[in-house]
Amino acid sequence: MKQKTVVTGVIGSDTHIVGNRILSMALEKAGYTTIALGALTPAPDFVKAAVETNADAILVSSLYGQGELDCRGFRDLCVEAGLENILLYVGGNLVVGKRSWEETQRTYLAMGFDRAAPPGTRVETVLDWLERDLAARERGERRATA
Amino acid sequence: MTAALLIDFGSTYTKLRAVDVTSRRILGAGQGPSTVTSDIAIGLRAALADLECRLGSLPQFQYRLASSSAAGGLRMVTVGLVRELTAEAARRAALGAGAKLVGAFAYRLTAGDIDAIRALAPDILLLAGGTDGGNSEVVLANARRIGTSDLSCPIVYAGNRAAAEEAGVLLAGKTVIVAGNVMPEFNVLEIEPARAAIRQVFIDRIVHAKGIDRAAAEFDAVLMPTPAAVLEGARLVADGVDGHPGLGALLVIDPGGATTDVHSVAAGAPAAGVVPQGLPEPRVKRTVEGDLGMRHNAAAIVEAAGLDRIAAESHLEQQRVRELLALIAQDVERLPRADEEFALDDALARAAVRLAVGRHCGTVETVYTVGGPVTVQHGKDLSQVDAVIGTGGAIVSSRDPRGVLMTALADPAEPLSLKPRAPRLLLDTHYLLYACGLLATVEPQAALELALANLRVLDEETPHERARCA
Numbered sequence: 001m002k003q004k005t006v007v008t009g010v011i012g013s014d015t016h017i018v019g020n021r022i023l024s025m026a027l028e029k030a031g032y033t034t035i036a037l038g039a040l041t042p043a044p045d046f047v048k049a050a051v052e053t054n055a056d057a058i059l060v061s062s063l064y065g066q067g068e069l070d071c072r073g074f075r076d077l078c079v080e081a082g083l084e085n086i087l088l089y090v091g092g093n094l095v096v097g098k099r100s101w102e103e104t105q106r107t108y109l110a111m112g113f114d115r116a117a118p119p120g121t122r123v124e125t126v127l128d129w130l131e132r133d134l135a136a137r138e139r140g141e142r143r144a145t146a
Numbered sequence: 147m148t149a150a151l152l153i154d155f156g157s158t159y160t161k162l163r164a165v166d167v168t169s170r171r172i173l174g175a176g177q178g179p180s181t182v183t184s185d186i187a188i189g190l191r192a193a194l195a196d197l198e199c200r201l202g203s204l205p206q207f208q209y210r211l212a213s214s215s216a217a218g219g220l221r222m223v224t225v226g227l228v229r230e231l232t233a234e235a236a237r238r239a240a241l242g243a244g245a246k247l248v249g250a251f252a253y254r255l256t257a258g259d260i261d262a263i264r265a266l267a268p269d270i271l272l273l274a275g276g277t278d279g280g281n282s283e284v285v286l287a288n289a290r291r292i293g294t295s296d297l298s299c300p301i302v303y304a305g306n307r308a309a310a311e312e313a314g315v316l317l318a319g320k321t322v323i324v325a326g327n328v329m330p331e332f333n334v335l336e337i338e339p340a341r342a343a344i345r346q347v348f349i350d351r352i353v354h355a356k357g358i359d360r361a362a363a364e365f366d367a368v369l370m371p372t373p374a375a376v377l378e379g380a381r382l383v384a385d386g387v388d389g390h391p392g393l394g395a396l397l398v399i400d401p402g403g404a405t406t407d408v409h410s411v412a413a414g415a416p417a418a419g420v421v422p423q424g425l426p427e428p429r430v431k432r433t434v435e436g437d438l439g440m441r442h443n444a445a446a447i448v449e450a451a452g453l454d455r456i457a458a459e460s461h462l463e464q465q466r467v468r469e470l471l472a473l474i475a476q477d478v479e480r481l482p483r484a485d486e487e488f489a490l491d492d493a494l495a496r497a498a499v500r501l502a503v504g505r506h507c508g509t510v511e512t513v514y515t516v517g518g519p520v521t522v523q524h525g526k527d528l529s530q531v532d533a534v535i536g537t538g539g540a541i542v543s544s545r546d547p548r549g550v551l552m553t554a555l556a557d558p559a560e561p562l563s564l565k566p567r568a569p570r571l572l573l574d575t576h577y578l579l580y581a582c583g584l585l586a587t588v589e590p591q592a593a594l595e596l597a598l599a600n601l602r603v604l605d606e607e608t609p610h611e612r613a614r615c616a
Contacts, residue, residue: 005280013515033279035332040421040513040522048228053280053332064516 004134005055007046009037010092012070016063019092023059026123032130043070047077050086056134057087059126060113065096068107075112087133087143089126091117114143149173149205150589152581153190153212153365154372155358156180157219158403158479160189162197163581167208170595172576174200182216187361194364210365211584213375217356219246220348220371223268226252226328227275227284232305234425235328236274239304239337241432243344244374245270254284255291268299269352270344273313276306278330289313293320300347304328304340323347335426345370369584376400376537377409377432378583383535383597384411387590393598394532397506397566398579399554401498401540403441403478405434408506414526414564420510427526433506438498440491440540441478445471451497460493462486488545495540500553508564527564529556534566535601537574547573548604571604 008024010017017039024036035049046058058078062070071090078086090113095104101118108116115129132144148167153160162176176197181189198204222245226233233252240247248266251259263271271292275285285305292301293316300321303313310324323346326339353359353368370378376398386392395412409432416422437446448456448471457464470490474480482488508525536542536551544550548571556565578600585593 003279013513013520015515015517015520040423040515040520048231049332051228051281052231052275052329053277054282055280 003031003033004057005033005035005053006057006059006130007035007037007050007053007055008059008061009041009046010039010061010063011041011043011046012062012064012066013040014062014064014066014070015039016061016092019063020061023061023123023126026127027059027130030127043074043077046074047081047083050078050083051081055086056137057089057130059089059091061092062090062094063092065093067092067094068096071108071111071113073111078112085137087130087137088113089115089117089129091121091126093119095119147205148208150209150211150585151207151365152584153193153210154375154580155182155186155190155212155214155216155368156372157215157217160186160193161577162193163576163578164197164201164205164207165581165585165596167585167589167592170592170599172578172596172600173205175576176200180216182357185360186216186358187364190361190364209585209588211587212358212365212368213370213372213580213584214353214356214358214368215246215372216358219373220244220344220352221246221248221267221269222272222344223247223249223251223263223266224272225255225274225288226250227281228252230425231333232274232276232329235335235337236272236304236340238335238428238431239328239340240272240344241434242337242374242377242428242430243341243348244371244377244432245344247434255288257291260291260295260297264295264297269355270300270302270347271297272302272304272340272344274305274328274340276309276327277332278307278327280306280332282306282309282312285309286312286316289316293317300351302340302343302347304343321351333426335428337428345374369587372580373407373432373434375580375583376407377430378586379579379581379597380409380535380583381411381430382582382586382590382594383579383601387594390591390594392594393570395528395530396533396535397503397528397531397554397569398535398537398574399499399503399541399551400538401438401440401495401502402538404439404443405436406438406498406502408433408435408502410506410526410528410531412526412528412531414508414528416523416527420521420523420527422523424524427508431506431526433502435498435502435505438502440494440498441474441480444474444494447494447497447501450501456490456493456497459496460486460489462490491540492544492546492550495544495550496553498540499536499550503554503565504560504563507566509562510564511562523564525564529564529567531566531569533572534569535572535574535579537577537579542573542575542577551604572601573604574600575602576600
């Protein structure tokens with residue numbers, strides 16, 4: 001089977017790179033070809049990178065509280081670029097103010113992300129999601145259950 | 147004495163430089179018309195007769211090397227996937243190979259695109275797309291489109307390596323040369339292999355296709371397109387050769403009749419704390435501004451710079467500028483005669499250099515983040531280059547070459563531009579850079595010393611002066 005390719009980066013005017021770098025290293029170690037775009041990455045750059053590298057998933061980090069603004073229309077950009085079926089994850093400090101995680105998660109899923117990771121999510125959890133979701137994609141399903 | 151003859155088959159003139167390799171001296175220059183449309187040898191013989199007339203007799207030439215921009219130059223079309231990524235990498239490879247880029251395409255080629263490419267009649271098509279192991283769908287779709295078309299030019303394939311074989315099958319019947327991917331990994335630019343492949347196709351096929359080899363008895367080899375020879379000259383002067391240092395990081399500016407070329411040989415890396423964005427930059431980079439030409443595009447220069455500015459700089463009435471522009475448009479080979487024409491040409495050259503260098507150099511912008519402001523850089527930081535060299539008639543025959551070259555420097559009015567701050571200003575008075583680029587292929591050290599000895603230094607005054615006045 002072809003080695004899977006994933007794109008990672010921190011979206012928008014956000015410089016918080018540490019968590020994203022740890023995740024990128026873990027993905028690399030788990031056998032994924034990882035295109036790490038790093039900090040301060042505009043949304044279109046994720047999509048362009050995914051097109052050229054024929055990526056299977058994009059993992060977007062946002063830590064600085066403006067993720068919701070930055071991520072708006074992300075799936076649309078992917079659809080526009082011919083990546084209708086690419087797997088999209090988002091994670092970081094996505095909750096702003098007094099909203100609950102459930103509400104925040106709903107917001108991001110409605111934007112077209114396949115999974116949203118709350119603060120404190122373990123790297124192992126993400127790797128597990130990715131493995132099962134990519135397998136589900138092979139079977140023609142949107143994503144794995146749970 | 148070891149003599150070398152360096153030939154430039156241009157679009158208007160056939161130019162010669164005879165040099166003594168042993169003593170690093172220019173022996174003389176000769177010029178004839180460009181006769182590529184009939185028989186290129188006629189113009190070359192006229193140029194040789196001109197040279198002989200000046201030298202008394204022609205020496206026995208050890209080397210006879212040529213570059214060419216005749217018959218429309220090396221016309222190229224590039225095709226890539228994402229416009230800012232492999233399509234841009236392909237563009238840079240073509241420009242770096244000295245090509246005249248006539249069309250740049252991205253994503254899937256449509257039937258209309260194929261018609262457009264056919265109409266552009268390229269000499270070479272550069273096909274890129276996808277990182278190695280990345281997207282192969284689009285580059286293969288494009289190979290299929292090209293394969294089933296009646297395009298007959300050679301194709302240099304510099305796309306996803308994993309799709310190269312299949313692309314070769316889809317392109318069966320065409321001349322296909324496979325080079326390394328211009329972007330083997332995401333955001334890694336590797337344009338040298340594609341450049342080398344383009345150069346080889348030029349030598350093996352294009353020289354013959356354009357009829358330049360009809361004069362083959364008079365020279366040893368046509369080595370590269372003339373812009374590539376200038377770029378090689380720039381690289382030589384910047385880097386030097388083993389044990390003989392060059393001038394360091396530099397910029398070469400050539401405002402020509404149809405376009406303005408800017409070459410930089412410099413890493414252009416961001417200063418400490420500055421975050422680079424976008425595609426990595428090639429150390430040896432050539433850009434061509436198609437709208438900034440002293441003759442064919444004089445009106446376009448005025449449009450880009452503003453009529454009021456050109457009028458003010460040339461001390462002419464706006465109406466008079468319009469009239470002179472009309473004269474130039476009628477006769478693009480017109481050389482300035484009266485004072486006011488010299489004044490207008492100087493203003494045009496200043497504007498062309500200012501705009502072309504501004505586009506070639508990178509920029510910085512401040513992005514405000516939660517952690518405070520961060521400086522982001524796009525393009526090359528050329529603020530620290532050691533030298534700026536002007537070449538070509540527009541600067542060399544200007545009444546104020548220093549004034550023209552000064553417009554290449556950083557301007558307090560454009561604080562975000564990364565133009566050179568305090569370089570030495572030099573003039574390629576004898577139009578020798580192309581010749582040294584050619585000579586460097588056989589006698590690098592002699593070529594270097596010849597070039598260094600013949601660049602005229604313009605910076606008697608300090609380049610900071612302008613900043614103080616502003």
